[in-house]
Amino acid sequence: MSYSSDIKKELLSYNYTGRHCLAAALAAIININGYVGTRDGQTTIIIHSDNPDLIAKTVDITDDLFCRRISKDKRNNIVIEDQKFISEILKTTGVKDSTDFSVASPIDFYVVSKTCCKRAYIRTAFLCCGSISDPHKHYHIEFVDNDYEHADSLKRLIASFGINMKIVERKNHFVVYCKEAELIVDLLNVMSAHRALLEFENLRVVxxxxxxxxxxxxxxxxxxxxxxxxxxxxxxxxxxxxxxxxxxxxxxxxxxxxxxxxxxxxxxxxxxxxxxxxxxxxxxxxxxxxxxxxxxxxxxxxxxxx
Ligand SMILES: [Zn+2]
Known part of the structure; x- marks a missing residue:
């Protein structure tokens, strides 16, 4: 298993208790792995990930937030068409509706006003689009986003913890990344990836x-x-x-x-x-x-x- 997937496994096991943090986590999933669009007056939310564990987690989070079990299909798609439910989700997560299913919202800073929620958002964003290099090889952590505005707001959110990342465009994606070991340690700490952090620090000492x-x-x-x-x-x-x-x-x-x-x-x-x-x-x-x-x-x- 790669170092990245080890960390993701640790992060997936994180359980949220507050509604605020659950809302922040769901906002990250919809902004990064979801599409919201309205056609002919009908709004649809589609969430997809190649990682079945993330989709299972999304089902759990939605259940905890709204006491409603959403279903997923065999190809790891979640499709929500219930209009009343959708407006409840959008209101709770601060995610904006769009007409063409392509534009992700920048992060609604009201949804992440508490520190715990900022951490929940970053942690979930890492699950959705993050990766980290094996520190035996080199120091590199990144979030690959397909929307510049969202990538920029994620960068600002992370910067609120004193961690300054950079953004670079790569194949129509916007990569928020960092190569400094000390900042990577801080970021792992913000995400509460404690086991990964210990491993990373041990290696740094060696x-x-x-x-x-x-x-x-x-x-x-x-x-x-x-x-x-x-x-x-x-x-x-x-x-x-x-x-x-x-x-x-x-x-x-x-x-x-x-x-x-x-x-x-x-x-x-x-x-x-x-x-x-x-x-x-x-x-x-x-x-x-x-x-x-x-x-x-x-x-x-x-x-x-x-
Ligand atoms: Zn919170």
């Missing part, structure tokens, strides 16, 4: 740890490069001194230091100090190697001017 390890490895590599380039510079200085005056002309402690540096070119200062007898601290090693470099520089200066 990914975060992995990123940190990578960052550390890169950092180590950078440090290692620094150690090596310092070592190369020191060894060049030692070779220069050896060539010009011979290491025997160095004070004993510097001579010993120079020999060990050349013997262990990739050792750190601390490691070099441990190889000395008696052992020398890191700063002692640093001091001695600097001294050798200074001597080399001085010899080069003499060479230049001499």
């Amino acid at each position: 990914k975060g740890v992995r990123n940190n390890v990578n960052r550390l490895v890169n950092c180590e590599t950078a440090n290692l490069n620094k150690v090596i380039s310092a070592s190369v510079r020191q060894i060049k200085a030692i070779e220069y001194v050896a060539e010009r005056i011979g290491l025997d002309h160095l004070p004993d402690n510097l001579k010993k230091m120079a020999e060990i540096r050349v013997m262990y070119p990739d050792a750190s200062l601390k490691e070099l100090g441990e190889k000395m007898t008696p052992p020398v601290g890191k700063s002692g090693v640093n001091h001695r190697l600097n001294k050798i470099c200074e001597i080399a520089d001085k010899l080069k200066g003499e060479n230049n001017y001499g």
